[in-house]
Amino acid sequence: MVQLHVHYNGWVVFLSYVIAVLASYSALVAASKIYRAEGRIRSAWLAAGSFVMGCGVWSMHFVGMLAMHVGVHVHYNLGLTLLSGFASIAASYIAFRATLREEVNLLKLGGGGFFMGMGIVIMHYTGMAAMQTDAVISYEPWILACSVAVALAASYAALYLFRLFRFAPDFNVWKMASSLVMGVAVCGMHYTGMAAARFQSDSAVPGGGSDFDPYLLAAVSVIALVIVGTLIGALFFDRNVLERMAYLDSLTSLPNRHGLHRYFEGRFSAANGGAVLFIDLDRFKTVxxxxxxxxGDLLLQQLAERLRETIAGEEKAELFRLGGDEFLLAWGEPSVxxxxxxxxxxxxxxxxPFVVxxxxxxxxxxxGISLAPAHGTERSALMKAADTALYRSKAAGKNRYCIYDENMEREQFRRLELERDLRKAYxxxxxxVVYQPKWDSVSDCLSGMEALLRWRHPQLGIIxxxxxxxxxxxxxxxxxxTEWVIDEVCGQNRKWRETGVASVPVxxxxxxxxxxxxxxxEVIAASLERYRLQGSTLEIEITESVAMNNxxxxxxxxxxxxxxGVRVSMDDFGTGYSSLGSLDEMPVDILKIDQVFIRKSNIxxxxxxxxxxxxxxxxxxxxVVAEGVETKEQMEFLQARGCRLIQGYYYGKPMPPEEFGRWLDQRTMIGTEGR
Structure with a gap:
């Protein structure tokens, strides 16, 4: 038996390294894409990434074998060759699966690296077994062990890099540098394994024969490059077209809800502190x-640009558009x-001002503002807290900010409870209904009543x-x-008229x-007809904002x-959005002076x-009716100014209908004694 000497074609070796680098780079990019995807999309990227990386590593191995010259003709068993390719794809699948876990310690990463490395070893030595030649192949045990060690180390390093770059952009300088290192590791394992092989033959002619097949080499190389290139092209298309459609808002080019979800998963660390600001335009619907x-769309575009400019100097601040006029600002590590x-x-x-x-x-x-970790560490908790604070800002008068606190959560919970119980209450x-009298302070007699709605909650009492x-x-x-209140008021008014208690409008x-x-x-007309009442027995009160609503x-x-015949009263006059220029055109009969002015009538x-x-x-x-009159001084001031109709605690508080008759008798008696 003659020991055959192994020679390598340097250019083909370099080609195998290029294929290894491209496969490594594709794998690093696919790893980040797989991690960020969800559901069926993740499964599709997992399958595609495993196939491309496996084929890339296998192609590098096959090209590396074609670079070898041993002086005898070599053929390959198709079944074993395909089996070696399957082992490479399986090893790649194990690698990608290992990167999907949220929390991975060194032990688990080592376990994943072991199975991946053994898959590569199986791929390599199955490929070697597929060689059909007159030479006898044996292996140096210690070099073979070294090749296994190199495969395990390279696999562990690959998994570490997959985890490290899973949040990185598709093109990254460090990712490219890591691909060069991974290429060296993959080629190092292959050529270490080849160095372990010993070829012996009785028929070899020194320097004669050739096992180099340029057509097979070209075919394998082209297939490998096409597969890797296809993945890179798909990733480029996904990054520049599909991802833009999925993660960016088409109107403002800001990240959308999907982008927000990805940001919180990859770049926001609540443990280091952070803030979420919900920003909502006031009265955008009116525009x-x-x-x-x-x-409205043009306004939102200008708004987005102003927000970008405002946060431009702030590090770790990211702006999102959630939809409509809702924007969200996530900010890492700021102080309160x-x-x-x-x-x-x-x-x-x-x-x-905006000019549109x-x-x-x-x-x-x-x-509305929430702070991490004080108000939560998860995206949903921080957004919920910021939304609650935003609601408080709106309720407090708008055009302001509010930082979340636990009292808001309790108020929000109570509000949800009340909304649920309202349906049951109805x-x-x-x-x-309770009734508050309107008193003619000059004639000293009842001139009307206002019906006020009350809710007696079975557990919480009067709300x-x-x-x-x-x-x-x-x-x-x-x-x-309100339909029930109108019907109830008309029914009660009919009872009072029939019993002679009172005959005044409510x-x-x-x-x-x-x-x-x-x-x-139709509701008013039906109730008046049902209880056989004239329209003059009923008044409706509207606020200024309702009256001016176009x-x-x-x-x-x-x-x-x-x-x-129903009269109309404008309630809370002077506190809303009324325009004196159109007041005379409004179909109203009565103005009610709001109690805010009455309380401070000493000013x-x-x-x-x-x-x-x-x-x-x-x-x-x-x-004109004055509301909220509580003192004799207020009543006398109003009388002196020509306002005779008074409503307030000075004459009577709101009372249920069964008490109203007794109160009216007592009031009439006081008036008679006074005269």
Whole structure:
């Protein structure tokens, strides 16, 4: 037996290294893509990445074998050759699966590296077994052991790099450098294994024969490069087209909800501190309703650009658009002082006028802030806390920021409970109506009443209308509740008239939602007819914001209602959005001075406002009622200014209908004794 000497073609060896580097780079890129994907998309990338990396490593191995020259002809068993390729793909699959775990310690990483390394060893020596030649192949045990050690070390290093670069962009200098190192490791394992092989033959002719097949080499190389190139091309397309569509908002080019999810999984570390700011435009719906969605979109683009400029100097600050006029700012490792300072800058920036299609728009925003780890460490917890704080900012008057605290959570929970119980309250008739008198201070007699809704909760007791009415309006339950109140008031008014207790009009407060339903006229007409009442026995009270709302035909509905004989009162006059220029065009009969002015009627400026409201009502031939009168001094001041109709605790508090008759008898008796 003659020992055959092994020679290598240097250019083919270099080609095998190039294939190994490309396969390594593709594997590193695929690892980050697999980790960030979910569901079926992740499975598809896992299968594609395993196939490409496995084929790349196998191609490098096969090209490396073709680079070898031993002086005898070599053929390959197709079945064993394919089996070696399958082993390479399986080893790649193990590698990628190991990178998917959220938490991996050194022991688990070592276990994954062991199975991957053994898969590569099996691939290599199965490929060697596929060689069919007259030579006898044997192995040097210690070099073979070294090749196994190199395979295990290379596999462990590959898994470490996969974990290290799973969040890195698709192109990364360190990723490219790591690919060069991985290429050396993969080739090192192969050529160490080849060095362990000893070829002996009786028929070899020194320097004769050739086992180098340039056509086979070209075919294998082209297939390997095409496979790797296809993956790189797919990754490029995914990165520049599909990923942009999936993770970026098409209107503002900001990351969207999917981008936010990926950011929190990969780049936001709550343990090191952080902040989430929910930013929401105030009254953005009005812009869309009045100027159109095209103007609204242009406004959002300008808004996004201003926000980008505002946070440009802040490290680790990332801006997202969640949809509509909702934006979110995630910021890593800021102090509370920095967060508050940035919130103030954002509010100040957004108050500057926007010019959109020759429309000058003055906007404000509300901001809710949550802090990590104080308010949570997970994305959902931080977003929920920021959203709760945003709601508080809106409720507090908008154009401000608010930092979350636990009291807000309790209030939010109570609000959700009340919203749930409101439906049951309506079905089980837990609501009741109390009546507050309106007194003519000059004639000293009852001139009317206001019906006020109350809720007796079976567990929580009496719930303030200031608390449950806004919830009822948002949920839409205010519509059936108001219909019930109108019917209840008309029924009670009929009873009082029949028993001789009182024959005065009763007023009912109307929500904006009642006008949006466009059924208010029919509801009122039906109740008046059901209880055989004239329209003059009923009044409806509307706020200034409802009266000035142009989005629904409020004026037209009020005119039809007044045609029934029902009078209309403008409640809380002077505190809303009324325009004195159009007040005379509004179909109202009564102005009610808000109690905010009455409480401070000892202040000269408030007295001047009250006097002007009374003068306006007199000149427009409207009645005027003062709310919240509690003292004799307030009543005498109003009388002196010409306001005779008084409502407030000075004359009577809200009371249930069964007490109203007794109160009226006592009040009449006091008036008679006074005269």
């Amino acid at each position: 869309n309703d009045t100027l159109g969605h095209d103007v 002082e920095k967060v508050e300072a940035l919130a103030v800058r954002i509010l100040r920036t957004l108050k500057q 299609n020759e429309n000058v728009l003055y906007m404000t925003a509300s901001i 079905a089980e008739r837990q609501f009741f 303030s209308p200031m608390e449950f009415i806004p919830i009822a309006e948002e949920s839409g339950l205010i519509i059936p509740i 007023s009912v407060n109307m929500s904006r939602r009642m006008f949006e339903s466009e059924d208010l006229f 989005s629904v035909d409020v004026v037209g509905q009020l005119q039809r209602i007044r045609a029934l 000269q400026t408030k007295r001047a406002i009250i006097s002007n409201i009374i003068a306006i009502a007199r000149n427009l031939e409207l009645e």
